[in-house]
Amino acid sequence: MPVPAKPKRRPARRPVEPPKPYHHGDLKRVLVEAALELAEAGGAEAVSVREAARRAGVSPGAPFRHFPSRNALMAAVAAEAQRRFRAEIDAALAEAPAGDPLARFRALGLAYLRWAMRNPAHFEIISSGRYFNHDRAAGLSRDNAELIGLAEATLAEAFASGQLNSPDLKRVQVAGRALVYGFARMNIDGHFPRWGIAEGEAAATAEAILDLFVEGIARRPRPA
Structure with missing residues (x-):
């Protein structure tokens, strides 16, 4: 059967x-x-x-x-990502000491790095020219200009209060921007393993290199 x-x-x-x-x-x-x-x-x-x-x-x-179009959607995505990025920076500056401009400059850079590390895809969208028409994104361009102006004003205040060792504030600002942007791009492009930076060490490394930079631009007290 x-x-x-x-x-x-x-x-x-x-x-x-x-x-x-x-x-x-x-x-x-x-x-x-x-x-x-x-x-x-x-x-x-x-x-x-x-x-x-x-x-x-x-x-x-x-x-x-x-x-x-996809371009229109990506422009709206970039605007929202930029809004969140700016909110992170504003929150960090609200907690930074008002009378210490160099500490505020550090807080700005650290907020930049932390947001970019947590949101690599969103950071790439707002920082790259590949995904939407930047010339038509007036709000995003305006916000970028405001952030650049904020960093510039903070450095000018730090220099006026005797905290910086160089009067060339433009070079200091560009160097700081290159540092945080470059580190964020290293994360996006997957470069950390070849530099011996483990996944769990990236945030601490970002803070450490920022501290090295701030220490390098700070005016050291003259010996008595």
Whole structure:
């Protein structure tokens, strides 16, 4: 008597990510949040209007009233990333000692590094010219100019109070920018292992090299 064949097991289906509910009028915000999550998970190249719509739980055509192109979506993503970046810097400066401009300059640089290290994909979007039209991103350009002006004013105050050893504030500012930007790019480009920086040591290393820089530009007290 033939043995009945065992029923074949159906492969388990992957759980489908539930659509994210949104209130009427909030679709633009939800799409930007979805795009930020896509960038965080797969890098800036993973962001598309269609995939953001899927994550938002709407039809593929729904986003185009707000974002007619990927470039438009990426510009909005950059604006939100820049807002979060600026909030991190403002919070750090609020805790820094008001009467110590060099400490405030250090706090600005450390906030820059910490945010860039925690959000490498978002940092790459706002710092690279590859993902949206920077010439049309007036808000982001204005905020960048304000941050540059803030660093410049902080250094001028530090020099006026006798905290700096060099009067060439422009070079000091550019050197500081190169330091924090370069370290953030090393993280994005995966350079840390070849320099012997373990994954868990990156944040402490960032703070240590910033302290080296600040120590180098600080005026040492003259011996009595």
